[in-house]
Structure formats: structure tokens, C-alpha cells
Amino acid sequence: MLTIDELTKRFGDKTAVDRANITVAKPAMIGIIGRSGAGKSTLLRMLNRLSDPTTGNIVFDGEDVTSLRGAAKRDWQSRCAMIFQQFNLVPRMDVVSNVLHGTLNKRSTFATMFNLYPKSDIHKAIEILDRLGIAEQAPKRAEALSGGQQQRVAIARALMQDPKIILADEPIASLDPMNAQVVMQSLRTIHEEDGRMVIANLHTLDTARRYCDRVIGMRDGRIVFDGTPAQLTTGVARDIYGAGADFSEAATSTEIETLDRSNAAKAIA
Amino acid sequence: MADVSLGGAPQNVAGIQSSYMAQVQRRRLYGGLTLLILVVLMVSGFNVADDRNAGGFWEGLHQIGDYPADVVSEAWAKRADLPGLIAKYFPALVETINIAAVSTLIGALAGLILSLLSTRGLAKWPRLIPLFRRFSDIMRAVPEIVIALVLIFVLGGGPVPAMIAIAIHTAGALGKLFSEVAENADLKPVEGLASTGATWSQRMLLGVLPQVAPNYVSYALLRFEINIRASAILGFVGAGGLGYELRNAMAWGPGRFDEAAAIFILLFGTIVFFDQLSSHYRNRLTEGQAQ
Numbered sequence: 001m002l003t004i005d006e007l008t009k010r011f012g013d014k015t016a017v018d019r020a021n022i023t024v025a026k027p028a029m030i031g032i033i034g035r036s037g038a039g040k041s042t043l044l045r046m047l048n049r050l051s052d053p054t055t056g057n058i059v060f061d062g063e064d065v066t067s068l069r070g071a072a073k074r075d076w077q078s079r080c081a082m083i084f085q086q087f088n089l090v091p092r093m094d095v096v097s098n099v100l101h102g103t104l105n106k107r108s109t110f111a112t113m114f115n116l117y118p119k120s121d122i123h124k125a126i127e128i129l130d131r132l133g134i135a136e137q138a139p140k141r142a143e144a145l146s147g148g149q150q151q152r153v154a155i156a157r158a159l160m161q162d163p164k165i166i167l168a169d170e171p172i173a174s175l176d177p178m179n180a181q182v183v184m185q186s187l188r189t190i191h192e193e194d195g196r197m198v199i200a201n202l203h204t205l206d207t208a209r210r211y212c213d214r215v216i217g218m219r220d221g222r223i224v225f226d227g228t229p230a231q232l233t234t235g236v237a238r239d240i241y242g243a244g245a246d247f248s249e250a251a252t253s254t255e256i257e258t259l260d261r262s263n264a265a266k267a268i269a
Numbered sequence: 270m271a272d273v274s275l276g277g278a279p280q281n282v283a284g285i286q287s288s289y290m291a292q293v294q295r296r297r298l299y300g301g302l303t304l305l306i307l308v309v310l311m312v313s314g315f316n317v318a319d320d321r322n323a324g325g326f327w328e329g330l331h332q333i334g335d336y337p338a339d340v341v342s343e344a345w346a347k348r349a350d351l352p353g354l355i356a357k358y359f360p361a362l363v364e365t366i367n368i369a370a371v372s373t374l375i376g377a378l379a380g381l382i383l384s385l386l387s388t389r390g391l392a393k394w395p396r397l398i399p400l401f402r403r404f405s406d407i408m409r410a411v412p413e414i415v416i417a418l419v420l421i422f423v424l425g426g427g428p429v430p431a432m433i434a435i436a437i438h439t440a441g442a443l444g445k446l447f448s449e450v451a452e453n454a455d456l457k458p459v460e461g462l463a464s465t466g467a468t469w470s471q472r473m474l475l476g477v478l479p480q481v482a483p484n485y486v487s488y489a490l491l492r493f494e495i496n497i498r499a500s501a502i503l504g505f506v507g508a509g510g511l512g513y514e515l516r517n518a519m520a521w522g523p524g525r526f527d528e529a530a531a532i533f534i535l536l537f538g539t540i541v542f543f544d545q546l547s548s549h550y551r552n553r554l555t556e557g558q559a560q
Contacts, residue, residue, distance in 0.1 A: 096289055114300060115293070122293065123286050130282045138289050 001025060002165070002197065007056035009042050016042040018221035019056070027197040029188060031208035034218035035241050040201040043218070044167045047199070048082045049073050060164070078105035081158030085170035087150040091143035095134070095153050098142050099125040102160025121160075128156045132186055148179025155186055159194075166190065168200040172207065184211050205237055344530030354531035358514055362535050364428055365510035368503075369496040372432045376439025376496075377489045380405075383440060384447030385473050391451055391459070393469045401444075408441025417503050431508030435496050443492055450484045451477060483554040490547035497543060501536055511536060 004022040008015065017039040024030065032040045045051045047058060049065065058065040060076075068076050081102070089098045100117050102125075107117070129135045132152040137145055142153060151171060158166050168187060172180035188211050191198045202208045208215050209229040217225030217232075217240035225236055238244070319326045344351065386392050387401035413434045420430035459476040467475070478485075504512015511532055518528040 115297060117293075119290065122290060126282060126286045126289060130285075135282055135285050138285050139292060 001027070001061060003057075003059040004047075005057045005059065007043070007046060007058065008054050009039075009046060009051070010054045015221050017046070017053075020218075020223050022216065022223070022226070024197065027191070027195050028213045029191045029198045029200070029211060030214045030216060031200050031202045031212035032216045032218060033202055033205060033208050033240060036203070038218040039221040040218055041169050044082070044169050044199065044201055047165070048080055048167055049077055050082070074105055078161050079163050080165045080167065081161045081163040083151070083154050083158055083166065083168040083171050085173045087147070087154045087174075089142040089150055089153055089157070092141060094139055094141055095129065095145070096122060096125050096138050098153055099129060099156045099160050102157040105161070125156070125160055128159045129153075131159075132156055133182075146179070147175050148182055151175060151179070151183050152186060155183070155190070159190065163196065165197045165199065168198065170201050170203060173203055180207070187211070205232070208232075340526045340530055340533075343524075343526035347527040350527055351531055351534070354528055355535055358511065358528075358532055358535055361509075361511045361514050361532075362539060365500050365504065365512065366497060366539065368428050368432050368435065368500040368508070368510055369493060372435035372439055372500070373489060373493045373496050375432075375436040377443055377485075377492070379436070379440035380443030380447050381485070383444035384451055385477070387444065388448045388451040390456055391454075391473065391477060405441045405444035408437050409445065410441075411438075413438040413499055414503065414506060417508055418506055421507055426507040426509065428509045431500055431503040431510070434503065434508075435499050438499070439492055439496060443488060446488045447481070447485055450481045450488075454480045486554055487551040490551055494540065494543055494547055497540060 002022070002024040004020055007017060007020045009017040020039075020043060032043065034040050042051070046053045047065075049068065053066060056066070060080075065076055090101070097115075100121060103117065103121055104112060111117075126135055126138055129138055129152075132155060134145075134149050134152050134156075137149060137153075142150060145153065151174075155166075155171075166187070171187065172183050175183060184207060187198050187200060190196055200212070202212075209232060212229060215225065215227065215229055215232050216223055217236070219240055219242060225232070225240055322329075383401055383405050386394070387398050387405065389395070389398065392398050392401075416437055417431050417434035420433055421427075424430050454477050458480070459472050462472045462476045500508070500510055501512040501515070504510045504514070505516045507513065515529065515532045515536075518525045518532060
């Protein structure tokens with residue numbers, strides 16, 4: 001279904017992603033882990049074609065995505081939704097308008113300028129918001145919402161695109177543990193109910209373990225691990241993060257239970 | 270605020286949909302009305318302007334290229350003289366640039382002081398902020414050509430009235446732009462300096478200026494470009510420089526069009542040159558030196 005072949009991105013003499021090879025046969029929920037600067041974001045941005053790879057190819061359902069230009073490229077971007085760490089909504093527009101931005105690829109600039117979205121799209125947008133549990137926020141401005149709600153609006157925008165793939169670049173890194181759980185659960189539900197492929201950059205190990213079918217570990221631009229969450233032992237994790245023996249999962253955790261546990265351990269000690 | 274349940278809707282979806290649709294309809298109605306009013310205003314405004322115009326827009330439209338065509342054809346016929354004419358008018362150009370440079374310098378200094386005195390959080394006398402703001406409003410509001418005409422009447426023709434007129438306008442305009450920049454400056458260094466017992470001018474000089482300098486220089490360079498144009502225009506009312514020569518050449522009519530063309534070339538070349546120069550330096554200031 002999705003094949004990434006020898007994908008490389010260089011910025012000057014620095015290699016951000018170094019000959020990445022990933023093959024995905026059927027829709028799955030994939031987590032990419034690694035410390036900051038490991039090339040996770042660059043990889044996702046190349047998949048969405050927000051940035052161009054230096055060498056290598058991305059093939060989706062037999063179509064070479066890397067060679068698309070102009071309208072064909074934008075069509076691919078509409079089929080491959082992206083969710084950002086800082087939500088990247090238009091803060092001064094209302095929630096439904098932000099969700100309707102998911103249909104921009106099908107609309108002309110003229111229709112967008114006069115806010116002429118079809119009634120069916122507006123209804124669909126509100127249904128998606130309802131599915132994510134934030135329908136009552138529909139008429140509010142995006143900037144008036146909390147971080148967790150804004151991220152769910154961003155997910156709604158992605159769903160509005162009706163994409164084959166949803167890319168999530170650190171979707172929970174700006175959220176508190178409670179909201180992080182809601183957002184990750186939403187992504188998991190979307191994967192299970194709609195059968196869409198979800199690829200998420202995660203900076204916490206336990207999130208990847210808990211929500212993903214497959215985990216890819218990156219370090220200094222290279223893919224150093226590719227397997228199931230069960231294969232991801234503490235030793236492997238230490239390799240991915242380049243950490244010493246003092247590394248523990250609690251150090252990268254955002255889960256409330258894990259934090260409680262480590263606090264309890266400290267309290268005992 | 271965060272509700273964990275996924276899909277649990279306290280309000281019914283159909284209700285939200287219909288109320289949002291009503292909101293969208295209302296917004297579209299307002300948008301349509303605004304567009305309609307805009308079109309009506311444009312059409313009626315154009316008709317009024319056309320009626321009051323002495324010549325008439327449509328009758329004059331096809332003649333719009335006549336004057337440039339005359340100038341170009343005559344200049345082309347006498348093209349051999351052009352280099353000599355350009356050399357002849359070069360001193361006038363220097364005078365024009367001089368007026369612009371001096372007035373930009375004086376105006377920028379005055380604008381700097383005005384801006385610091387009229388910025389909330391930085392002003393030495395916070396209660397007088399409105400006074401200094403209105404002061405720079407007035408300096409901006411009076412067109413430089415009006416100030417120049419008054420000064421020429423009082424002081425007689427020449428570059429000095431033009432310089433003063435442009436400097437006053439520059440001080441007002443830069444005072445406004447500078448104070449917008451200063452409003453966004455970080456106050457922590459200022460507080461740090463205040464804690465050491467520094468005076469107001471020391472705090473401004475060492476705490477604020479280093480932060481805002483790149484933006485200030487960039488605005489001042491932009492103003493310099495504008496002032497070159499302004500000083501050329503003021504020549505038309507007798508302030509000397511290139512504009513004065515241009516008015517004479519144009520007023521003489523056919524026969525002197527080669528001189529007009531030479532002056533146009535000089536003016537255009539100068540503006541392009543300073544535009545390139547200042548955008549180069551502005552880029553270096555805002556993006557840092559190329560490594």
C-alpha cells in the first residue's frame with residue numbers, strides 16, 4: 001500500500017533523514033519514536049509533500065508521490081491529511097470554518113472567498129465534530145478553545161479531507177496528560193472504525209506502546225527499529241534514545257498512572 | 270473543560286447544524302450586501318468624478334499615451350545629446366539627494382525621540398503621551414508640499430525650505446512607525462537597567478535601542494527612498510533640485526523634451542539604485558549577515 005524507498009533529506013551538509021525504508025501492506029496505526037532532531041518530523045513532512053526529499057521515492061498504491069507537481073501534488077495532500085503539534089488552525093475563524101478547510105482542495109478560491117460551502121459539507125463538518133465530542137463548540141472561534149479541543153478540531157479538519165492516510169506530527173506534545181489521552185484515543189478510534197492508516201510521531205514510549213500496532217524507532221535520521229510494541233524492550237528503547245542505564249520509561253511518560261507510580265516510588269525511597 | 274467521552278453529545282446535532290446554518294446564511298447575506306454597496310459606491314463615485322472632470326474620462330482616455338510618446342520620440346531623435354544632458358543635470362540630482370538625506374537624518378532623530386516619548390511603558394512622562402502622539406499626528410497630517418510652500422514664501426526659494434518641510438513630515442511618520450516597534454520591545458532589560466539606577470536616557474539608549482535598531486534603520490532607509498521622491502516633487506514648487514529643472518523642461522513644451530527625458534532617466538535610475546541599496550541593507554539587518 002505504502003512504500004518508502006531510500007528516502008533521504010539533506011539540509012546543507014546535515015542529513016535529517018538518511019535512506020529510510022518503510023513498507024506498509026495494510027492500514028495500520030504506526031508510531032514513530034525517537035528523540036528531538038531524529039528526523040521524525042522531516043519524514044512526515046516529506047510524506048505530505050510539505051517539503052521535497054533530496055533523493056528516494058514514496059509510492060502509494062502504485063503511484064509515485066514524490067514526482068507529483070502542482071495540482072496533482074495538492075490532490076495528494078488532500079488524500080494525506082496532516083495534524084500538527086501546534087494545531088495550525090486559523091485562530092480567528094470559527095471551528096466549523098476551520099473544519100471546512102479540509103475541503104479546500106475541491107473548492108475554487110472564489111467560492112472560498114465568499115464562504116460558499118455546500119450545505120451538505122457544513123452538516124458533515126458538524127457531524128465529525130460531534131463524533132469527536134466537540135459539536136457544541138461549532139460556532140466559537142478556534143482561538144477560544146482549549147489545547148485539547150483545538151487539536152480535536154485539527155483532527156476533524158483532517159477527517160473532512162476523507163484521507164487514506166492521517167499523519168500526526170507530535171499531536172499530543174503540547175497537551176496535558178488528560179487531553180493527550182483523548183486525542184490519542186480519537187486517532188485510534190478513527191483507525192479502527194474507518195480503516196484509515198495513521199502515522200504518528202510520538203515522543204513518549206508508553207503512548208506508542210499503548211496505541212500503536214507497529215513502532216518505528218529513528219535515531220540521527222536512520223531507522224534503527226521497526227517492529228511490534230512487544231518487541232520494543234527497554235534495551236531497544238535505550239538504543240533509540242541513545243540513553244544510558246539510568247533511562248526509565250517513566251522519564252518519557254505523559255501517562256497519569258506512570259507518573260503516579262514514579263512519584264510513589266520516590267515517596268517510598 | 271476537557272471531556273473524555275468520545276461522541277457523547279449533550280446537545281443534539283441537528284439543532285447545532287440548523288443554528289450554524291442560520292448563522293452562515295446571515296453572514297452570506299451581510300457579505301452580499303457589503304459587496305453590493307461597494308459596487309454601487311464605486312460606480313456612482315466614478316460617475317461623479319467623470320462628470321466633474323473638465324475633459325471627460327472616456328474622451329481623454331485614448332490620448333493618455335500622447336505626451337509620453339512625444340517625449341520618447343523627440344528624445345530618441347536627439348539621443349546623441351542625452352549623455353551630455355544627463356551630465357548637465359547631475360548636480361541638480363545631487364542637490365535632490367542631499368535634501369532627502371539631510372531631512373531623513375533630522376527627521377529620524379526627531380522621530381526617535383518622539384516615539385520613545387509616546388510609547389506606553391517607555392515614556393518619560395506617561396501623562397504626556399497623548400500630547401506627543403497628537404504632535405506627531407499633526408506633523409504627519411500636513412502635506413509636505415503645504416509646509417514647503419509656506420516656508421518658501423517666508424524664506425524664499427531653495428533647498429532649505431524643502432529640507433525642513435520633508436524633515437517635519439518624516440519625523441511625524443517615523444515617530445509613529447518607531448513607536449509601534451518600541452511597543453513590542455522587551456521591557457526586562459529596561460527594568461534591569463532601572464534597578465542599577467540608570468537615568469531615562471541611559472535606559473532608552475542601552476535597554477531599548479539595541480533591540481529595535483534593526484527595525485528602526487530599516488524604516489529609516491525606506492523613508493529615505495520616499496524622501497528622494499518627495500524632494501524631487503518639491504522642486505516643482507521652487508525648492509530647487511531635479512524637480513525644478515523637470516518643471517522647466519516640461520513647461521517649455523516641445524523642443525525641450527530631450528531634457529525632460531534626461532531628467533526622467535536620472536530620477537528613475539536614482540530611485541532604482543537607492544531602492545536596491547536599501548533593500549540590500551534592510552535584508553542584512555533583518556536576517557543577519559550572510560555566513
